[in-house]
Amino acid sequence: MTDATYVSVQRRFQTRRLTAFAIPALILLYLTYICISFDIAGLAARARLDNAAILTADFVSYKTHVTRDNRSGDLTIAIEGESKGTYAPGQRPDWVQTSGDITRIDLGKGHLVTYDSTGARYVVPGYGTIDIQPEDGKLKLTAPQPTPDWINVGDTRISVTTPQGRFAYSRSKVETFKYQPGWELFFFTLDSPFYGKTYGQLTAMLMGDRIDPARSNLALMASDFWHNKMWHHADVAWALFETLLMAFLGTMGAALVALPLAFLAAANFAPFRAVRFAFRRVFDFLRGVDGLIWTIVLARAFGPGPMTGALAILLTDTGTFGKTFSETLENIDEKQVEGVRSTGAGALQRARFGVIPQIAPVLLSQVLYYLESNTRSATVIGAIVGGGIGLLLTQAIITQKDWEEVAYYMLLIVLMVMAMDTLSGWIRRKFIKG
Amino acid sequence: MVDITFGPEPGKRPDLTNPTESYIHQTRRKRLYGFILLMLFVALMAAGFRTAEDRNAGDFLSGLHQLGDFPAEVLSEAWSNRANLPGLVWQYLPSLLETINIAATATLLGAIAGAILALGATRNLARFPLLTPLYRRTADLLRAIPEIVIALILIFILGGGPIPAVLAIALHTAGALAKLFSESAENADLKPVEGLASTGAAWSQQIWLGILPQVAPNWLSYALLRFEINVRASAILGFVGSGGIGYDLKLAMQWGGGKYDQVVAIFALLFLAIIVFDQLSAYARNRLVKGQ
Known part of the structure; x- marks a missing residue:
């Protein structure tokens, strides 16, 4: 080994060793800068862990509100506190018992809440009895001292939070929330004759006498499920369809627009260099402006709705497809085109029989890939233009109360994207690999 | 028939x-x-x-006539206030930096997580070959959840700011990159690994010295491509949720007429940033994949 090579090898080793340390060090430095600039330290103070607890509890359970109006003495029992989920007087669940003025609510594990004419009491096992009585417009609390932090005491409102449920007393009303696992009323609401029946009973009802003489029990069951007033299955299905429609129209429309234009932007097909240059810049512009800005501009012209979303996807992807299609066109095998030309074919025929068969599999694969990725984008765009499942999801999150609906929509979106992924993979294998 | x-x-x-x-x-x-x-x-x-x-609220043909109205209105107002524009661009530069930082951090974190998932999901490289399906399904799931879903939920828990956006984009990026990383790792030559194994190298050393140098150009190129996508995603998430220049755009848009000079400044910054990062990353990817 000559000295010169030895030195150069040594030097290369040294630079390698240096980069091996320098790159992780740079990454670390950048992340430190991010930690400071994004105020990670302040995150602990801002984070609302109680919100996280509500959210995870709500994802897998539902709550039933037992409310007494303290002025009129009326008692309502409603799932999620919604009028659509209110139990009819004769239908009350067995954990609520009423006799005269007294209401007893069994929250489970020995937790008992009693409403009576003097006020309300909550018996917490291992702690004692929390007794609340209104006196001269104020609330008087009698409970074992010292008051623990899960009892929140104010002049006009006292609330108690335990693992079994929540309880709140204010001057106007007293409320108890009981949490139960599952998504209640998912299939049938309380006013449906099929509510609360087991699968065996439902099958028996299918065979049995007609409940509604006008239609069969199966039709009634399907309609009760489809028009469920709590979960709106029909609307949700329509929203999913709208999202898919946006992705489909946008992607396919973009492919149809981009295909002829790509010929004009490909070096081997463009009639003049200037044309090619111009079309390339148009594609760059369409891509560079980005879906967000297109969405905003188009929403001003066409108003909110799925067509606006589809057009926004169409414009952005015309840029993307124009670029990738023209690159594909530049890489074709010229021999096949020559062969077609030798038969005396015109430009259109050469394109149809010499070029399209070569590029079709590549193009189809790209289009399918974007169709899948646009299903996801259509969810976000839907949230901006007001269409599809994206809108339902953002609305459900903004109201911050029906988290089980949020979980349901999330599940549906994930399933939809995965289904599109599987479908596009299947089509790709079927058509491209033969 | x-x-x-x-x-x-x-x-x-x-x-x-x-x-x-x-x-x-x-x-x-x-x-x-x-x-x-x-x-x-x-x-x-x-x-x-x-x-x-x-x-749709409006139909296609009548909307087509109005297509130019909004841009014209915005541009003419911005033109009459054009003296403000340089100042506004300067004012929104920190927001743009935040958007880009969100994208960069998310890509970085996502690429690290994606690499771990990919190594676990590649059959001939995995430390525990029996667990490959688990890693794959995890990656599929992460890929399928749209960023906006995670972002909105994290905003509810963590409050506004850039961190929910970073985490949301990073999770999606991890899933997307895991798939691409694992595909290119599958094609890696196993001979260096065998050589290293014969010297008694541990699994981590085999991967670090035998596989990573082979796949690094491809992986970097995929990560750069993802960074381009993430710059756009972080702008959109800002518009829907919080943080970065997207949020400023939403505020300026909500104001309507009178603040269109701000809208134009933000549009211009966003457009330029996207073009610049596209070009930079295309150049870097070309060098990485096709050699010097």
């Missing part, structure tokens, strides 16, 4: 033993199927478009 309905009239059935006629017959049939498929597709597109238009 089809050839009875659409083919030559009965009695003159083509003689399929004759190769020429058989070929013509086959081509005609293929063309017919292609035509039917095309018609079906066109009908589907048209019907879909009509449905979408019905559900």
Whole structure:
């Protein structure tokens, strides 16, 4: 080994060793800068862990509100506190018992809440009895001292939070929330004759006498499920369809627009260099402006709705497809085109029989890939233009109360994207690999 | 059925033993199927478009006339206030930096997580080959959840700011990159690994010294491509949720007329940033994949 090579090898080793340390060090430095600039330290103070607890509890359970109006003495029992989920007087669940003025609510594990004419009491096992009585417009609390932090005491409102449920007393009303696992009323609401029946009973009802003489029990069951007033299955299905429609129209429309234009932007097909240059810049512009800005501009012209979303996807992807299609066109095998030309074919025929068969599999694969990725984008765009499942999801999150609906929509979106992924993979294998 | 309905009239059935006629017959049939498929597709597109238009607030043709109105209004107002523009661009530069930092951090974290997932999901490299399906399904799931879902939920828990956006984009990026990383790792040459194994190198050393140098150019190129996508995603998330220049854009848009100079400044910054990062990353990717 000559000295010169030895030195150069040594030097290369040294630079390698240096980069091996320098790159992780740079990454670390950048992340430190991010930690400071994004105020990670302040995150602990801002984070609302109680919100996280509500959210995870709500994802897998539902709550039933037992409310007494303290002025009129009326008692309502409603799932999620919604009028659509209110139990009819004769239908009350067995954990609520009423006799005269007294209401007893069994929250489970020995937790008992009693409403009576003097006020309300909550018996917490291992702690004692929390007794609340209104006196001269104020609330008087009698409970074992010292008051623990899960009892929140104010002049006009006292609330108690335990693992079994929540309880709140204010001057106007007293409320108890009981949490139960599952998504209640998912299939049938309380006013449906099929509510609360087991699968065996439902099958028996299918065979049995007609409940509604006008239609069969199966039709009634399907309609009760489809028009469920709590979960709106029909609307949700329509929203999913709208999202898919946006992705489909946008992607396919973009492919149809981009295909002829790509010929004009490909070096081997463009009639003049200037044309090619111009079309390339148009594609760059369409891509560079980005879906967000297109969405905003188009929403001003066409108003909110799925067509606006589809057009926004169409414009952005015309840029993307124009670029990738023209690159594909530049890489074709010229021999096949020559062969077609030798038969005396015109430009259109050469394109149809010499070029399209070569590029079709590549193009189809790209289009399918974007169709899948646009299903996801259509969810976000839907949230901006007001269409599809994206809108339902953002609305459900903004109201911050029906988290089980949020979980349901999330599940549906994930399933939809995965289904599109599987479908596009299947089509790709079927058509491209033969 | 089809050839009875659409083919030559009965009695003159083509003689399929004759190769020429058989070929013509086959081509005609293929063309017919292609035509039917095309018609079906066109009908589907048209019907879909009509449905979408019905559900839209405004219809297509009348909207087409107004397409230029909003940009014209915005631009003319910005033009009359053009003296403000340099100042506004300067004012929004920190927000743009935040958007880019969100994208960069998310890409970095996502690439690290994606690499771990990819190594676990690649059959001939995995430390625990039995767990590969688990890693794969995790990656699939992460890829399928749209960023906006995670972002909005994290905003509820963590409050506004850039961190929910970073985490949301990073999770999606991890899933997307894991798939691409694992595909390129599958094609890696295993001989260096065998050589290292023969010297008694541990699994981590085999990967670090035998696989990573091989896949690094590809992985970096995928990560850069993802960074381009993430710059756009972080702008959109800002608009829907919080943080970065997207949020400023939403505030300026909500104001309506009178703040259009701000809208133009933000549009211009965003457009330039996207173009610049696209070009930079395309250049870097070309160098990485095609060599110097």
